[in-house]
Every structure is written in C-alpha cells, then in structure tokens.
Amino acid sequence: MKHFLSVKDMTAKEIIDLLDMAESFREEGVQITKQVFAANLFFEPSTRTKTSFIVAEKKLGIESLEFDMETSSMKKGESLYDTAKTFEAIGANILVVRHEADDWDEELRDKISIPVVSGGAGKRNHPTQSLLDADTIYQEFGTIKNINIVIAGDIRHSRVAKSNAEMLTKLGANVYFACAPDFQDKSLDYPYITMDEAVEIGDAVMLLRIQHERHDEFSSSTLNYHNDYGLTLEREKKMKDHAIILHPGPVNRGVEIESSLVECDRSRIFKQMNNGVYVRMAVLTTQLLKWGIIDEHHIEKRNDTYGRQSARNIRFAN
Amino acid sequence: MKHFLSVKDMTAKEIIDLLDMAESFREEGVQITKQVFAANLFFEPSTRTKTSFIVAEKKLGIESLEFDMETSSMKKGESLYDTAKTFEAIGANILVVRHEADDWDEELRDKISIPVVSGGAGKRNHPTQSLLDADTIYQEFGTIKNINIVIAGDIRHSRVAKSNAEMLTKLGANVYFACAPDFQDKSLDYPYITMDEAVEIGDAVMLLRIQHERHDEFSSSTLNYHNDYGLTLEREKKMKDHAIILHPGPVNRGVEIESSLVECDRSRIFKQMNNGVYVRMAVLTTQLLKWGIIDEHHIEKRNDTYGRQSARNIRFAN
C-alpha cells in the first residue's frame, strides 16, 4: 500500500481527481462516520500546515492527536520510527509527519502499517502544498494545461519549488524559474527568467519565501533584494490582467513581495490557505480508503453547516 | 460589526443581558448545532483564561483550535495580523486573542472579517475578566447598584483594575481603590482608602495579583507588604458579614491574601473561575450571532448532562 509522500508518483489523472474531490468536499461537505484517529507529528515549527491538517481532520470528523516536540520522549532520545510506532500502537489510524530530514520517510516507508501523509520533508518536498498550489491555479483557470507559471525566489532551498515544477509540468503547465543567481539550482532543468520577464509572461507568479532564518547575512540587503528580485508595485502593474499571485506563506512583507500586494485583487495567497484545508481533506480521505481503514459507507456527503445531533431528538426518535 | 475588545463600549443593559445569558446557559445548557471553529491565539502565558475559553467552546460544541507560540511561524517573524488572517483563511469563524501589547487590537480591528474576542490586552484591559467579576457580584447581591467595591493591589500595572472600575461604576457600584503608594495610578479618579478602611466599607473586596514577575526587587519585602496592604486574618475578621472576597488568580498566597483565606467561606475566588466559563460562552455566542455566523436556529438549549448520539439509535430511527 502506498503512503502519501510525494506528488512524483501520482499521475496527472490522480492529481486532477484529487482536486475534484477537494472541490466536492468544499461544496457538499463530508463527514466520516467512523471514529478515526490522526496523529499529527510535526518535528518542525509550523502554524499553517499543521493547523490546516487539524481543521481538515475536524471537518472530516476525525480525532486529531497532537505531539509536542518540547515535552515528548524525543527529549529522551526516541527516534522518529519509535515515535511513529508508538502512535500506531496507541491507536492512530493515520500519521501526518513533518520532519527536517529530507528523507525521513525512509525510516517509516516499509515498517509502519498505517498510512503516512507527508506534511513536508526537509528541503525536498511538500506534496500537500504542491497540491494546494495546483488547486488554486486549476480553480482560477479551469485547467493547468498551457498555463505559464513562474516560480520566483529561493529555488535552491525551497521544498516547494522542485516538487511544484515537476508536478505542474506533468499537468501541462509551462514552468519558469526567476531568482537571484545564488538561489539558482543548476540541477533543475527549467528556463530561468528575470522578474521583469516573469510579470509579463506569467499567468501565475508563485513567490517563495526568503528563509531569513537560513540566511542571516541576508537581511542587510533586503531592500536591494526586493528591488532586484521581488514583486514590486511597479512590476505588479505589468502583470497580465488575469494573472494571479501565489505565495505559500509565511510572507516576508517588503522582501519577496511589496506588503500592500499581499491582499491585492490578484493575490490568491489567503485563498491558497483555504484551499489547503480541502486538499488535505481529500488526501486524508483517499489514504483512509486505500488502506481499508474506512470504506465508502463511512463517507457521508453533508453540508459543512450541519445540524448536530440532538439528544432530545434521538430520544424521541426511539 | 463590532469585535469584543472592551467593556467600555457596552451599555449597562448590554452587560446585564450578557450576565443573564451566562446564567441561563449554566442552568439550561446550550449547544450550537453548526460546526464552528474558534482559534485561541494566546501570545502570553495563560492557564485559566485560555482553558476557560476552551471549556466554554467545548460546552457550546465549538471546535477549539490552539496555537503554540513556541512552534509557530511567529518564530519566523510573522505578525499578529498575518497569523490572525491565516487562521481566518484556514477556517476559523471567531478568534480569541491575548497579547502583551496594550493596543494589539488596532492591528486587527478593521482588517479581519471574523469576530475577535479579547482574552486580555497588555496592562490595559481584560474584558471577559471584568464581566466574570461583575457576574460574581451580581450573582451574590442580585444587583451591582450601590454595592461598595474595593479594588486592592497593584492598580497601576493591572489590566483588570481600570476596566473593572469603569464598568462597575457604570453599573452603579461605588468603587474604591486600596494600595501601596507605588501602585497608585494618579490618572484614575477613584477614592484611595487603606486596607483597614477597605474591609470595613467593602461589600466586595477585589484583590489583585502582585505581579512578582514584573517586580523582582519586591520579593524581599513580601511579609511587610502582606501586613501593610494584604488581606490578613485580622482584617478578614473585620469584614461585613455578607462581604465577599474576589481575586482573578493566580493567587500569591501569603502576599496579597493570607493563604487560608483563599478557600474561606466568603471567598468567591474559585466561583469566579467557574463563572468565567459561562460568561465566555455568552460572549462567544453573542458575537457569533451578531456577525451572522450562526442564527437563533443553531442554538439549542440543552442540559449539560446531555445524552449523546447513539449510532444504534440513529440506525433504528431510520
């Protein structure tokens, strides 16, 4: 059975099916009518990915288990594998894992008997982020084929750049990179263009986060960076009428993007976060189905605004 | 639409209505029959306020989202505003925020499209604490009009003193302050009395917490403080028969109050904490109604001791 660790092994059809499922969950609502436990094992700081998974779980009716690095047995030297096995033994039916190691999944891949969903792996990949990016473009244009997508920023250190570029290419998009020379990754074979070219050619300009915490020397030249490689007010004006701005967050306002553009008309930055919840609901549901933890009978389409159970009603009904 | 940020803008009637709603929730129970997400964004340490909000949410049937300062993107330099917007995008329907900045609300006030409830703002105010204090007095005396209330302790650094004094005055109480000279706040226009006068005049003596963590030099003279300005065993004996003791907690036993008095007959200290849950249920419900997130149909009066849904019953009912 396959874990959900990368978009690499997914076919274009599988990806589009998953985005369609996400959209149906948004429109019709969904509830899993079986008690399922998801353990969210985040070994790296995260607000949006972790909370997004938790909201996805709660919207599905899944019980969320959290894990606190600071007060856990990791302090006693326990490995990721033993932590994961422990959660499995205690009753988790599915694991969501983020870890700073690029290859954390190798510790778990063949040794754990419940599905593992990646919440991000080191600098390498972040498959649910890739899917929510694709979802936002798909939602906007009805397709991903032939859409010009520029990924701009710290390509080399980004876990989103590589996996997104591959996935979007597989879905038929034309992918370009735009970044400072230091941030180029020569091992990736996509055309590099300037930010001035990017805003003219791009249907979607996908900005990456400058990872201040990994580039201390960097902060002094922030303004120069913004002018040379950021999305400035001037550049935004040159974007195509229908073009959109994406950013995985958290945003460094005034660095990779002018602060006032974060919520401008063509920004889909907060929309992306919202889409992330539904994409993750689809990923979780798909994995639970594939692994036989739930079956179709346990999935009930139901509007988000559901009337909850009334004790009184149930007693009357009896 | 108005956020819940201060008791200042509430009329006396609005306050009393809210306290009546809190009391009805305690007696009859209540359950919101729609899936609602509350994000509890506590940027300062808190046990009682945060837990009280979470219990209030769970009693209402609201999903609680928590936020861990230590492992969040705040570490990556994200602002309160961007954190709040993120939780909104991910699906929060209401935010509960505590922050050390006196004016944190200005960052959010006009820019967020879901209701914000204050869980405390710097040294300035703490509106749900004020309401639970009022609730406890109202519960005891059936009114707040003409009740003599002494607020005693570190007036100058307390976020409760100022907002409470204003609110209780608006509700018709006679408010006095009692404190060491260093703790006086000359900008507030209430009569200052001694602790010996306080216990003779007060129907309610509301002690404040000496904030050890803000007064390091202070600890050496703890005993003197207790004798000069604290509620000693001797002073408690001089209180009126019906007079009550209030304290927002956490208590410094032996400093502002003699340890054995914390649970004496006239202490309402733990009762206050209990009242806080129902007051917060009323605040959350009121805000959700005002903002149209729920309507009256989603509020079901139901005893706390509710029989939960039975899968079997539901299947039989079908």
Added chain:
Amino acid sequence: MKHFLSVKDMTAKEIIDLLDMAESFREEGVQITKQVFAANLFFEPSTRTKTSFIVAEKKLGIESLEFDMETSSMKKGESLYDTAKTFEAIGANILVVRHEADDWDEELRDKISIPVVSGGAGKRNHPTQSLLDADTIYQEFGTIKNINIVIAGDIRHSRVAKSNAEMLTKLGANVYFACAPDFQDKSLDYPYITMDEAVEIGDAVMLLRIQHERHDEFSSSTLNYHNDYGLTLEREKKMKDHAIILHPGPVNRGVEIESSLVECDRSRIFKQMNNGVYVRMAVLTTQLLKWGIIDEHHIEKRNDTYGRQSARNIRFAN
C-alpha cells in the same frame, strides 16, 4: 471517595475486574453519553502515557483538556494544588496528573472534590503502567498465578519496578529482579538473579528503561551494560518457547535490549502500549462511576467502529 493513585490499595479481585472491563471495552466498544471533561496535567515530559490517556478519553467520548507547562501559570509560581483547583473550578470532572515529586498526591488527596488519576509519581509508582503490564501477561497466559516474571534493569530508579513487583506478587506471580549491582534496591525483598538465569526461568521478562538522562556518566559503558545486563540476541534464544518480552518504553535500542528484538515474535512491547489505552479507559470509567459523575445509564456499549450521527437522519427521524 478514593482517588486512583496506586495499585497498592487494590485487591487482586479489583485488579482482575478492571482488566476484564478493559478487555470488554476493546471487544464491544464503549461510549459515555454525558459530557465529561478530563484535565490532563502532565508536569513531566511524556508522549506515550499522556497520548494514551487522551486516546482513552476520546474513545470514551470524554473531552480532553491539556495543560502546557511552558505557557502556563506555573511559570508565575502557581502550585500543583492551585492548578488542580483551577481546573476543577473551570469544569474538569476528573484529573489525570503526572508529577516528578514522589508524593505529589498528598497536596491533592483530601482537598480536591473530583477524582484524581495518577499518570505517574516521581520514582515511586505508575499505577496504570503496572495495570497494563499485568493486562499483557493476563492476556497472554489467561492468568497471572504462578507465572515467573523477571523485572530487569534499573530497579532502584524505576517507578514501575516496585509497584509492579508488589502487584504481580499479590496476583500470585513469582517475581524476580535482575540488574547491575548499582541498580539494586536493598529495601525490596525479591530474589536477585542474573540475566542468564532470567531468560531461563522467566515466562515474562520485563525490561526497564535505563534512564540515560539520570545517568550521564553511564553512556560510555553502554556496550558493556548490554553484554552484562541487557537482553542480547544470545540470551533471547535461551528463553522458553512461550516466554514474552515486556518493556514500558521508550526503549534504548542496543542498551537494555538488542534493537532487532524490539519487534521480534515474543515481544509484546507495542501490544503493551495498545493495552494501555483500554486499561486507562477502564480506570477512568471506574473512577467516574465511583464518584457519581456518571452512572450506568451513561455507559453505552458500542463498537469502536460506530456510525456517527447524521444530521439528515436525525431530521428525518423527527
């Protein structure tokens, strides 16, 4: 009314009844049909015990309240007693407490009016761990009478060794200790044997965790320890055919046990963790019943795989 603080005061019959209840919960499922709040106050790092209690609560339908040492009022100097009283006031119906003090329960014993369940006390005892160990042996052999059980490892610093030895003896087992001379506890009156004797005599070999964090000087001689006092590959081969290996976790692979044995056929290490959930469900349920917080009407036997409430069904049923 009695708190759940130790297995010492339990009779053999009470223990076996509780294990039978745990087993019935596993087989038939159970749901408490009243809203009950459990506060999990863990003042020491813990993954497995804390998560196990939380899963137990969620399987029972109990609301879990968590407590974060790092951001709590403990930082403001609040005592365990005041923290516990606060959770009681705010609405907790039952407390689960772990604390590093051997005698933390004395602070609470007669002063708190809701049941307290121990999640571990200093070096002294850890009653739910003892019960899950007993459960695993009982499950394996159908009895505990006349079973040879060797407890091996750091007897002196273990909170499990002493309470387990007492309990298992009460249940009719023959208990032996095996450990390095430094780890012996002369105050305990059980036969000390070598690890080579242990694997020959034991029906169950219960390894304890070497507490690296308490023995810094120790790590240099890890290999020697493993060879002299650990469960090596060679020793495992000499175990009786039916003999099982137990370990409370977290495991130091290669120290007290050879890494590959952690998941060998005769290992019940992860099974123990799984049993812990059901044992804790039984403990919580028993305490809630004893204290009159729920009655038998609130306990509904229901398979774990329960169909949840359907809003639509309920509306039709009406």
